Amino acid sequence: MAIQAAKFYCTGIPDYGVLQDQMARMPGITRVAIDRRAAGVTVDWEDTAVTPQRIELMFNALGYRKCRTI
Secondary structure, eight states, X not given: OOEEEEEXXXXXXXXXXXXXXXXXXXXXXXXXEEETTTTEEEEEEETTTSOHHHHXXXXXXXXXXXXXXX
């Protein structure tokens, strides 16, 4: 069990309500920090509950692209 983290940036107009709703539905998410000024999101997750690929696919579907793994 390990906590993973990654940072994503929105490629369009961010919809934080939809983002928060999707994050609440995904098991394994331990923390979401939204930077509204930079249209960025940092997410932490439990690697035994969800894969990094699933996290990235969900963010990509919402218009976010991975910036870096923290």
